[in-house]
Amino acid sequence: MTEAARAWTPTHGDPYRAVPYRPARIPAAESLARAAELRERMDGRRTVRQFSTDPAPEQVVRDAIACAATAPSGAHQQPWTFVLVKDADVRRRIRAAAEEEERVSYEGRLGEEWLAALRPLGTDAVKPHLTDAPHLIVVFQQRHRLGEDGSKRKHYYVDESVGIAVGMLLSALHLSGLAALVHTPSPMRFLREVLGRPANEKAFAVIPVGYPAEDCEVPALTRKSLDQVLVEV
Numbered sequence: 001m002t003e004a005a006r007a008w009t010p011t012h013g014d015p016y017r018a019v020p021y022r023p024a025r026i027p028a029a030e031s032l033a034r035a036a037e038l039r040e041r042m043d044g045r046r047t048v049r050q051f052s053t054d055p056a057p058e059q060v061v062r063d064a065i066a067c068a069a070t071a072p073s074g075a076h077q078q079p080w081t082f083v084l085v086k087d088a089d090v091r092r093r094i095r096a097a098a099e100e101e102e103r104v105s106y107e108g109r110l111g112e113e114w115l116a117a118l119r120p121l122g123t124d125a126v127k128p129h130l131t132d133a134p135h136l137i138v139v140f141q142q143r144h145r146l147g148e149d150g151s152k153r154k155h156y157y158v159d160e161s162v163g164i165a166v167g168m169l170l171s172a173l174h175l176s177g178l179a180a181l182v183h184t185p186s187p188m189r190f191l192r193e194v195l196g197r198p199a200n201e202k203a204f205a206v207i208p209v210g211y212p213a214e215d216c217e218v219p220a221l222t223r224k225s226l227d228q229v230l231v232e233v
């Protein structure tokens, strides 16, 4: 199918229309093997904050964004925009603005409880990844859509939908061999302005992508075990 043939148009108000869905079944033994392998590979994902400046294939990033855009979304409204920031000057401006916000945050705006939660991560207001990583994705959520006549069309479950899409983005990047960080400088209002996004979009996360630096370290964290997160009723 060509890109043009697949172009999405809003389905709001359309009647129900169905197409067959018959994905090939995977034998149980293969499912088990795939699931076990995936579990191990996903457990190897870590948030990286020190990136190599080595280039990483842009096509991997584009494919990962395409994977993210297959995410389920409330009423299929796909309320996301992924901005791939290539312009070095724009990236410098994002870093400067993010570091300014983060400086105010770390100097007290966050409050002691939040700062205590962050302490084990070893983070501070300096954000070199915003300029060092070979790729930078800024994810925006579309709080609503603007109809052709300028009217507002509400979007549903926007936070949930964009969160799921970003999870799929991170998984796709990791499984394709690239590292990433979900960075949420708070507040993020400056991103809409710097990136010239429309008023119906709100920044959700800044995601540097690339390879870990040779001397990269990550905080020594442990994850909850399956029986700490899974309740069977």
Ligand SMILES: Cc1cc2nc3c(=O)[nH]c(=O)nc-3n(C[C@H](O)[C@H](O)[C@H](O)COP(=O)(O)O)c2cc1C
Binding pocket: 045, 046, 047, 048, 049, 121, 123, 181, 182, 183, 184, 185, 218, 221
């Ligand atoms: C919604 C969200 C916001 C985050 N914001 C930041 C951030 O602003 N800065 C940062 O360094 N890490 C941020 N992180 C990364 C988390 O600190 C990290 O995922 C967590 O410490 C677990 O580490 P791991 O990803 O290596 O398992 C964020 C993660 C999520 C999911």
